Amino acid sequence: xxxxxxxxxxxxxxxxxxxxxxxxxxxxxxxxxxxxxxxxxxxxxxxxxxxxxxxxxxxxxxxxxxxxxxxxxxxxxxxxxxxxxxxxxxxxxxxxxxxxxxxxxxxxxxxxxxxxxxxxxxxxxxxxxxxxxxxxxxxxxxxxxxxxxxxxxxxxxxxxxxxxxxxxxxxxxxxxxxxxxxxxxxxxxxxxxxxxxxxxxxxxxxxxxxxxxxxxxxxxxxxxxxxxxxxxxxxxxxxxxxxxxxxxxxxxxxxxxxxxxxxxxxxxxxxxxxxxxxxxxxxxxxxxxxxxxxxxxxxxxxxxxxxxxxxxxxxxxxxxxxxxxxxxxxxxxxxxxxxxxxxxxxxxxxxxxxxxxxxxxxxxxxxxxxxxxxxxxxxxxxxxxxxxxxxxxxxxxxxxxxxxxxxxxxxxxxxxxxxxxxxxxxxxxxxxxxxxxxxxxxxxxxxxxxxxxxxxxxxxxxxxxxxxxxxxxxxxxxxxxxxxxxxxxxxxxxxxxxxxxxxxxxxxxxxxxxxxxxxxxxxxxxxxxxxxxxxxxxxxxxxxxxxxxxxxxxxxxxxxxxxxxxxxxxxxxxxxxxxxxxxxxxxxxxxxxxxxxxxxxxxxxxxxxxxxxxxxxxxxxxxxxxxxxxxxxxxxxxxxxxxxxxxxxxxxxxxxxxxxxxxxxxxxxxxxxxxxxxxxxxxxxxxxxxxxxxxxxxxxxxxxxxxxxxxxxxxxxxxxxxxxxxxxxxxxxxxxxxxxxxxxxxxxxxxxxxxxxxxxxxxxxxxxxxxxxxxxxxxxxxxxxxxxxxxxxxxxxxxxxxxxxxxxxxxxxxxxxxxxxxxxxxxxxxxxxxxxxxxxxxxxxxxxxxxxxxxxxxxxxxxxxxxxxxxxxxxxxx
Numbered sequence: 024x025x026x027x028x029x030x031x032x033x034x035x036x037x038x039x040x041x042x043x044x045x046x047x048x049x050x051x052x053x054x055x056x057x058x059x060x061x062x063x064x065x066x067x068x069x070x071x072x073x074x075x076x077x078x079x080x081x082x083x084x085x086x087x088x089x090x091x092x093x094x095x096x097x098x099x100x101x102x103x104x105x106x107x108x109x110x111x112x113x114x115x116x117x118x119x120x121x122x123x124x125x126x127x128x129x130x131x132x133x134x135x136x137x138x139x140x141x142x143x144x145x146x147x148x149x150x151x152x153x154x155x156x157x158x159x160x161x162x163x164x165x166x167x168x169x170x171x172x173x174x175x176x177x178x179x180x181x182x183x184x185x186x187x188x189x190x191x192x193x194x195x196x197x198x199x200x201x202x203x204x205x206x207x208x209x210x211x212x213x214x215x216x217x218x219x220x221x222x223x224x225x226x227x228x229x230x231x232x233x234x235x236x237x238x239x240x241x242x243x244x245x246x247x248x249x250x251x252x253x254x255x256x257x258x259x260x261x262x263x264x265x266x267x268x269x270x271x272x273x274x275x276x277x278x279x280x281x282x283x284x285x286x287x288x289x290x291x292x293x294x295x296x297x298x299x300x301x302x303x304x305x306x307x308x309x310x311x312x313x314x315x316x317x318x319x320x321x322x323x324x325x326x327x328x329x330x331x332x333x334x335x336x337x338x339x340x341x342x343x344x345x346x347x348x349x350x351x352x353x354x355x356x357x358x359x360x361x362x363x364x365x366x367x368x369x370x371x372x373x374x375x376x377x378x379x380x381x382x383x384x385x386x387x388x389x390x391x392x393x394x395x396x397x398x399x400x401x402x403x404x405x406x407x408x409x410x411x412x413x414x415x416x417x418x419x420x421x422x423x424x425x426x427x428x429x430x431x432x433x434x435x436x437x438x439x440x441x442x443x444x445x446x447x448x449x450x451x452x453x454x455x456x457x458x459x460x461x462x463x464x465x466x467x468x469x470x471x472x473x474x475x476x477x478x479x480x481x482x483x484x485x486x487x488x489x490x491x492x493x494x495x496x497x498x499x500x501x502x503x504x505x506x507x508x509x510x511x512x513x514x515x516x517x518x519x520x521x522x523x524x525x526x527x528x529x530x531x532x533x534x535x536x537x538x539x540x541x542x543x544x545x546x547x548x549x550x551x552x553x554x555x556x557x558x559x560x561x562x563x564x565x566x567x568x569x570x571x572x573x574x575x576x577x578x579x580x581x582x583x584x585x586x587x588x589x590x591x592x593x594x595x596x597x598x599x600x601x602x603x604x605x606x607x608x609x610x611x612x613x614x615x616x617x618x619x620x621x622x623x624x625x626x627x628x629x630x631x632x633x634x635x636x637x638x639x640x641x642x643x644x645x646x647x648x649x650x651x652x653x654x655x656x657x658x659x660x661x662x663x664x665x666x667x668x669x670x671x672x673x674x675x676x677x678x679x680x681x682x683x684x685x686x687x688x689x690x691x692x693x694x695x696x697x698x699x700x701x702x703x704x705x706x707x708x709x710x711x712x713x714x715x716x717x718x719x720x721x722x723x724x725x726x727x728x729x730x731x732x733x734x735x736x737x738x739x740x741x742x743x744x745x746x747x748x749x750x751x752x753x754x755x756x757x758x759x760x761x762x763x764x765x766x767x768x769x770x771x772x773x774x775x776x777x778x779x780x781x782x783x784x785x786x787x788x789x790x791x792x793x794x795x796x797x798x799x800x801x802x803x804x805x806x807x808x809x810x811x812x813x814x815x816x817x818x819x820x821x822x823x824x825x826x827x828x829x830x831x832x833x834x835x836x837x838x839x840x841x842x843x844x845x846x847x848x849x850x851x852x853x854x855x856x857x858x859x860x861x862x863x864x865x866x867x868x869x870x871x872x873x874x875x876x877x878x879x880x881x882x883x884x885x886x887x888x889x890x891x892x893x894x895x896x897x898x899x900x901x
Contacts, residue, residue, distance in 0.1 A: 061149040062097040063138050064390045066111060068118070070134025071475065074450055075154035076114050077147055077179030077189075079107035080139035080390045084146055098149075100141035103397040105431050106341070106439070107181070108390060109374070110203075111137045113440040114178055116373040117447035128455050131475065136173075139390050140180060147185040151177065155198055175483050176201065176450045178443060183209035183255040190221040197481035201449060203442035205336040205362050206311065209259045213505035220484055222502055224442040224449065225362055226510035226535065228256070228309075231336060232263040234360050234512050234533040235307060236273050237543040238333065245274040245583050246564040247305040247333070248298060252314050253281050256337065260309040275564065275583035277303035282314040291321040299327055304562035309335040312342035319350050327353065331553075331560045334359030339515050339527070340438055346517070346525040355525075356553030357517040360533065364513055365441030365496045371434050379403075379420040395420065398429060436527075445500050445508075453486040510535035514543075518551050571616030572596060573603045590616040593780050609774075611781040622776070626785040627690050627853040627860070634690050637860045644683035644867055651875050652676045658882050663889045671719050671746060675874070678712035682867040686860045698770040698787035703761040705863060706798040710757035712870065713805040713836075714750045716829055720812045722746065723826050757801055764794030778851050786856065803840065809833050828873050835869035 064080060082102035087095050118133045138150030157173035177193070180186045181204035190200050190212070202212075202223040210229040212221055226234075239247065249264065251257030261279055268274050278301055280294045295318070298306060308315060315338050332354055338345070339359030346354070379391050396402055401418040402410050411417070424432065434440075460472035466485060467473065473482035491501040502508060514531040531545035554560055568574055568587035573596045576585045590596050594603035595612045606612055606619035613620050628634045655672060658664055664672070685708050688701035768791035775784040789795045810833035813826050843862040850858045881888050 061153055063146070063150055063153060064100060064141075064393065065136060065138050065150075066115065066390055067136040068115070068134045070118075070122075070132040072131060072454065072478070073134045073136055073174045074114075074118065074447065075151075075174035075177040075179075076111060076135060076137040077140045077150050077154075077177060077181070077185075078111040078114075078137060079104055079142045079181050080111060080393070081107075081141045084141040084143040086143065086145055098141070098143070098146055100139060100143075100146070103393055104142075105394075105397070105429070107139075108394050109431055110181075110439050110443050111139075111390065112374060112377065113367065113370065113437075113443045114447050116367070116370050117444050117451075119373065120369070121448070121451045128451055128458070131454070131458065133451065137390070140185065142182070144185050144188060147180050147189060151180075151189045151193065155193065155196070172198075172478070172480060175199070175454070175478060175480055176487070178203060178446045178450070180204075180207060181439075182206040183212065183259070186212060186221065187218070187255060190218045194218050194220045197479075197484050199450065199453075199480060199484050199487050201446040201487075203446045204439050206256055208336070209255045210263050211255065211259055213507055215505055218506075220480075222446075222449070222487060222506040222508075224445040224500065224508050225336075226512065227505075227507050228260045228263055230507075230510040230535050230541070231360060231512070232260060232267050233535075233541050234510075234543075235264065235333065235335075236267055236271060237533055237541050238358060238360075238514065239305070240273045241543055241545060242559045244305045244331075244559075244562045246277055246303045246562050247274060247307050248277050248301055248303045249279045250294070250306060250308040250310060250318070251279065251281055252310045253284060256311075257281070257309050260335065264307070264309075272582075275581035277301045277564070277581070282310055282318060284314075286317045288321075291317055292325075294318065295321045295325050295327060298322075298330065299325065302564060304329060304560045305331045305333055307333045307335075308338070310337060312338040312344060315342060316344060319345060319353065322353050323349060329554070329560070331562065332357040332359075334515075336361050336512065340364075340436060340513075346527070348523055351517075351519045351525060355517055355519040356551050358530075358550070359515050359517075360512040361515045362438035362442060362513070363498065363511050363532075364436060364438050364529070365444065365494065365498065367434065367437055367441065367444055368495065370437070370440070371432060374432055374434075375424050377424075379418075394431075395422070398422075398424070398427065398431065441496070445494060445498070448492065448494070449487065449490050449500055449502075450483070452492045453483055453490045456486045456490065457482060514545060516550050567599050568596070570595075570597050574599055574601050576601070595619055608776060609783060622781060622783045624692075624783050624785060625779075625853055626692050627856040628692070629690055633857055637857065637864065638687065638690055640864050641683050641686045641860070644864060644871065645680055647871060648676050648680035648683060651871070651879060652680075654879055654882055655875075658889070661882065661889045663878055663881055670743065671715050671722070671750075672875075674750065675712060675715040675719070675870075678708055678715060679867055679871050681708040682712055682863060686863045686867075689856045689860045689863075693772040693785050693787045695772060698772055699765055701787065702770065702795060702798060703765065705859075706757050706761055706802065707754060709802050709863075709866075710805060711750065711754045712867075713802060713809060714753040716833070716870070716874075717753070717805055717809040717812070718746050718749050720809050720826065720829050721749075723829075724812060724815070753805065757798070760794070760797055760801060764791060764798065767791060768794060784851075784853060786853070799840070799844075803837075806833055806836050806840070810837060825874075828877065832870050832873035835873065836866045839866040839869065 080103070081100035082104050084098050084100045086098050089095055114137060115135060118135050121127055122132055136154060138153065140147035140150055154174045154177055155172065176199040178201050180189055180200075180202060183206060186200070186202050186207045187209065193200050194217070197220050199220050199222065202221070203225060205225060207223060208225055208228040208231055210227045210232075212218055212223070213227050213229065239245070249261060251261045265276065265279075268276065278297050280297060282294070283290045308318075310318075330353070334342075334357055336359070339357075340361035377391070379395050392403055395418055399416075399418060399422045401416040401422075403418045403420075406415065406417060457473045458475060460466075462472055463470050465472035467482065473479065488502060488506075491499070493499050498511070499509060512533045513529050514533060515527050516530045518526040518528060520526060528549065530547075530549045531543065534542045534544075552558055552560070564581065564584040565574075565586070568585075572587040572589050574585040575588050576582055590603035590612065593612055594605050595616050595618055596603040597617055603616070609622055610619035611622045612618075627637075629638055652673065655664055655669065655676065659669055681704070685701065685704040688697050688704060691697070768789075770787045770790045773786055773788035775786055776782075778784050810830065813829035813833055839862050843858065847855055847858045847862075
């Protein structure tokens, strides 16, 4: 392969030197002279303007060795290619049709010169340079060579490699070159910096690759093998396919194998073994039919079935050699993309009229003669030695084509020919637009126009870039900024009919759009699948992850190969992705991890058992306080009520009732007003309660001292006014603390999502922990003072034994709230509110029962003891 490229590169350099030499007028001050001629198969027709063409009329060629020490011999071609000859005749037909069209190029006759490139780079070069330099001697008596160029544009070449080489030279002189063939689709030719004069009426491989990806995507095939040829067509297609798959993320390639040029049995066996071992059931082949023949022979030899072939346009619709009973068991059901099929009215009639004598051929080495001899299996005189003796016939040139069953006349599947037709018309319309230019309004220097008398190829190039017309078949033809035509492909499917014949039929199309990208339209009911299920095969490296899981790629393997791992809690996934999606803050994943559900809300509710019990207990305590107030009010004149400072007792009962009621603010969904009010009401109620107890204790102690000699004066400091003032003063301090707290950092409702991820715990945020600590601390200080004073007065006579009750009540109160702090801090969620409510209720019941339980017992159960004598008597006994 390297020697082949090297020889062709050397030939290209020599030809370029020759071409530049021939084009240079400075070497010949008085005339333009040919430096040599190539002996090439050609067809030609004279005209005012000549269009050139390069077509593969022969398959094979014999190239002499290039020793660079002597003039090389002329190459020879063999292996007649009927389709290539029909493509050349299609160009001749299009030019003949244009000449007969009075509305297109009126008063201008187009001619043509068509060369056979023999599917060989060197010969293609010779043909291209012969076209642009001319093959006729021209003696022009001017200081420079003037006049029309030999050709103003070329239709061809038929492969990417030859197009790259030829257009890189023609582009220097801005000679338009319009290719048409499915082997000239390399995306590299869209580079206008390198190939400024190259156009094509077939989509580039960039679109062919995207069309392939659309088919893969349509059927969900994400795992495929790739077979390519070792040339620009295959290598650039592989590069583009890998790039597009990487960008789109639509699939991966299990393997990439390069098909050998010749029948390398060992290499072909290795490639087929790779295909057999791979889990990819889809095989993409960017190849020519000549490469596919050797491969499929090995596939048939190893009996490799169960593969879905995806063919490039290089062999989808034209590889009749593969559509045989030997190969169809393996290739039946093949899907592929093909050049847009078109209809050319009058082409068959034109082909039937061709005759060697109509072209005045005197050189029997030309393409028309070769076609005639190949088709009718005869030879023109003089026949080769031994031909007649061996039973061969002589050609007359009058043989009848119509009665001959030949591929040449089958115009039911015109694809490359239709592109040739469009290419010729593109050049013709460009020339027509140029000749319709009005002087003074032209696009060139000084608003000049191009003229037929001084036509330059670059002038035609300007109009070719802007050409826009519609074919009789209804297809719009125009070129984008890269010289590529508006892309469209037919999607083909291979059928093996019951009678053993084969059919390649159209099942859809892929269109390109500047706005919508690639659009694929398929008629699935028409597609034949070569599988027992009669359904599309599954070709994936890893099955799609089920909902609730995400992909974890396997180390060292393509991205399409992965394991499925369940999403973690709080995350979901409904598609193949590497990461699960976190649910919004107020939502949580369902057990299947496939969608987010609203989080359960949690707070100390009236409806739940705990909230209901605490509410009932709070109301019970409130009612008991109301009953005790009623009892004390009804018996307010009795000695036991009067002896226990009835006014402070009523204030204490009222504050306890408020304590019971404030616990209800901790139950129910937190609101702004309940958050702000709950701790303020709790703090003020309890300070009022404890202040009453503290004053009560101080009064008891003062009364005891006053009962002793000289102690009467102590009572005047604890009269009714002083008692009320002390209670009010102590309560006002707590009110000031609460007000400062609410103003500086007010408690607010808060959604706690940290405690339990799947729940939202509604709670009241303190706003300021310091404010809450000061509130509790102040209550604790008053409670401790009450306990301390009551403890000191615990041994007073029984007539003043309320000090013992106060001591016991304060002991309970302090025990509850000392235990409250650690339990509250460690309690999660709504249990923290329940702990605080429990502490409020427990301390309130403790005060209510210890302070008022014995008195109510005497009042209700032992009224005989509720007398002044009884109370005073108990005091004297003690």
